[in-house]
Amino acid sequence: MSNSVKAILDAKGRDVVTAGPNTTVSEAAVILSKKKIGAIVIVGMEDKISGIFTERDVVHAIAKAGAACLDQPVASLMTAKVYRCHEDSTVNDLMGLMTSRRFRHVPVETNGKLAGIISIGDVVKTRIAEVELEAEQIKAYIAG
Ligand code: AMP
16 A cells, blocks of 8 residues: 555645746755755746756756856756646655656646645655555564
C-alpha cells in the first residue's frame, strides 16, 4: 500500500518557493541557496505553473553560455513542459515518474493551481517509512 501525495503534504506543508519568469539566473541561484532547495516553480498569472527551474538548469546554463547566463531571465532556460501530480497520486506513481523522466521535483496541482511540491527526498523518506512499517507487520505476523 503506497502513501498518497496528500499524506506527504499534510506532514510537510504546502508552501512552494515560486518566482516570476523575469527572475534572472543569478537571482534564482540566490533563492535556491538561501532556501536550501533544488527547484523553483516559475509561475505566471494567478499562480498558474509556467515552468520549473532547478539547480541542474543553472549548471546547464553555465556550461552553455558561461557567466553571461547569470543575467538572463529564467524563462529562457526553464523547463516549460512541467509534469505535475495531484493529491491522490501515490508515492509509487512519483517514483515511476521521477525515475523514467530523470527529474527530482514534481509540483502538485489542485484545481489548476499550485498546491505543493514533492521532491525525491520526500519520496525516499516516505518509502523508507513504508518499508519499515511493512517489515514490522511481517515480524509481528510471524511472531504471532
Ligand atoms: P531536477 O533533477 O529536478 O533538478 O531536474 C532535472 C531537469 O528536469 C531540469 O532541467 C529541470 O528543469 C527538469 N525538471 C525538474 N522537474 C521537472 C518536472 N516536474 N517536469 C518537467 N521537468 C522537470
